[in-house]
Amino acid sequence: MSKNVNQSPIHSGFGSRTTAKEVLGTVSLQGKVAIVTGGYSGIGLETTRVLANAGATVLVPVRSFEKGVTALKDIPSAELIPMDLMDPDSIDRFAERFLATDRPLHILINSAGVMATPLRRDRRGYESQLATNHLGHFQLAARLWPALKRANGARVVSISSRGHRLGGVDFDDPNFERKAYDKWKAYAQSKSANILFALEMDKRGRAHGVRAFSVHPGLIPETNLGRDLTEEERGPKPIKDERGHSVSNEQYAVFKTAEQGAATSVWCAVSPQLEGLGGVYCEDADIAEAVPADSPRPDGVRPWAIDPELAARLWKLSEGLIKIPFAVE
Incomplete structure (x- = not known):
């Protein structure tokens, strides 16, 4: 079970059907x-x-400027800047451009991601789900650290998934260089890494007013996340044990709208209910419950994703992989 004493629900009053606008309430972000x-x-x-x-x-980092302009045409105040999480040089350019403005960064939401992709590698040879979902965001946060610190009260939100329950980080072979590639194990590894990142980010950042959270947004069909999935793979599926017996009721999970799916990340980014808290995994606009490794429940957070020793180990591994020290000082 978790050593993180904060990992228990606070009964926020929100739930799976709450929208992002509802959790924001009357909070002003001027x-x-x-x-x-x-x-x-x-x-x-x-x-x-x-x-x-x-x-x-x-500010919205975009791989395709044209797609970004089209998507954000009704949000004229949004600023678009080119960046690709699979390209470390583009991450550096994005961060340098932002830091040159001398603005503080109050909210960093790492929402981009890929899921269950065929085996792909970035130019460094790193597996694409780990590279995109975790390492790219780790590098971005490292480069933006001066702006986060300057905010004197910032929040970092790492979008994970209940898919983390399918497995943790393989510290011996994180990039599938020796073992056979399994797209779901790779996805689970990257999502566990997202949770561990938030745990360690919060530990290192809290003295500087930077708190971090990880989030399962819910099952949202109206996204591009599952673009690499076959029709048969789409939708909730029961998790089965080694004998093929169902051990979860995932097939009965309820889909969310995008408005509902964005609620937990917005809640983590702005809610006064989380003052003084951090490093926790959240779902349905509340802190999730820590559950045992063998829990058949689809919800909750597994021990390997909230272990402080594994979080520190992942931080060190990530620094080595991106070849950038992330010293929070």
């Missing part, structure tokens, strides 16, 4: 600066919209 990766599609787009409508200046 004068606040936010960056939302993946902020021009799916739940990222809704996150951008809600934050911008509350008065925040929202």
